[in-house]
Amino acid sequence: MSLDEFNCGDDDLNEFFKIDAAQNEKELLGKTYSLTREGYEITDQNPPIALICYCNGSIHVNLAEDFQRQEGVTYYEYLPAVKIARLGVHQDFKGYHIGDLVLTMTKSIFLSQNRTGCRILIVDAYKKDKVVKFYEENGFQRIHESNKEKKASTWTMYYDLKRFQEQKGVFF
Numbered sequence: 172m173s174l175d176e177f178n179c180g181d182d183d184l185n186e187f188f189k190i191d192a193a194q195n196e197k198e199l200l201g202k203t204y205s206l207t208r209e210g211y212e213i214t215d216q217n218p219p220i221a222l223i224c225y226c227n228g229s230i231h232v233n234l235a236e237d238f239q240r241q242e243g244v245t246y247y248e249y250l251p252a253v254k255i256a257r258l259g260v261h262q263d264f265k266g267y268h269i270g271d272l273v274l275t276m277t278k279s280i281f282l283s284q285n286r287t288g289c290r291i292l293i294v295d296a297y298k299k300d301k302v303v304k305f306y307e308e309n310g311f312q313r314i315h316e317s318n319k320e321k322k323a324s325t326w327t328m329y330y331d332l333k334r335f336q337e338q339k340g341v342f343f
């Protein structure tokens with residue numbers, strides 16, 4: 172099983188990872204990472220268990236209502252964010268908390284290597300109960316619903332990295 176056989180159960184996502192991700196990376200539009208049994212190199216013997224694509228993003232402060240404000244700090248209109256552009260766990264590995272692990276690693280990576288200033292994680296989560304619950308259980312919150320959001324097939328959800336920093340007692 173190599174990348175060609177990666178199947179997270181969603182055709183659009185599968186196609187993205189197999190065809191578009193590499194091109195996206197060349198165009199500096201996104202960066203895809205893989206979780207495998209050993210290291211990061213994908214081979215027939217070391218296929219991807221999960222794939223995640225990140226890109227830069229931002230979110231209006233009014234949409235991320237519950238982010239933690241510190242007195243005396245000026246917050247700009249848009250908070251800098253990293254967007255989880257795509258996430259898929261191979262079908263054979265679903266339900267083993269691999270997705271949870273990938274989100275925990277994401278929080279940790281962007282706190283410890285926060286080279287550009289990144290306060291929030293955002294994701295456009297499929298409006299499916301299981302998917303929304305998955306992100307909610309990982310601390311993500313839905314942005315406040317507008318008419319546009321109601322019609323869309325995804326919910327924009329966000330996670331304030333300050334919360335992770337406080338939970339873990341990490342200071343950088």
Ligand SMILES: CC(C)(COP(=O)(O)OP(=O)(O)OC[C@H]1O[C@@H](n2cnc3c(N)ncnc32)[C@H](O)[C@@H]1OP(=O)(O)O)[C@@H](O)C(=O)NCCC(=O)NCCS
Nearest residue numbers: 179181258259260265266267268269270271296297301305
């Ligand atoms: C959504 C997804 C990334 C979750 O990863 P995962 O490794 O299966 O999730 P976990 O094992 O960490 O499960 C955490 C919770 O998510 C729920 N869940 C969400 N989608 C699920 C699925 N398709 N199958 C099984 N559990 C799922 C489980 O109920 C579980 O809750 P529980 O601990 O109360 O049982 C993965 O199922 C997937 O790739 N789905 C298809 C692609 C997709 O929808 N990606 C998200 C795009 S926004």
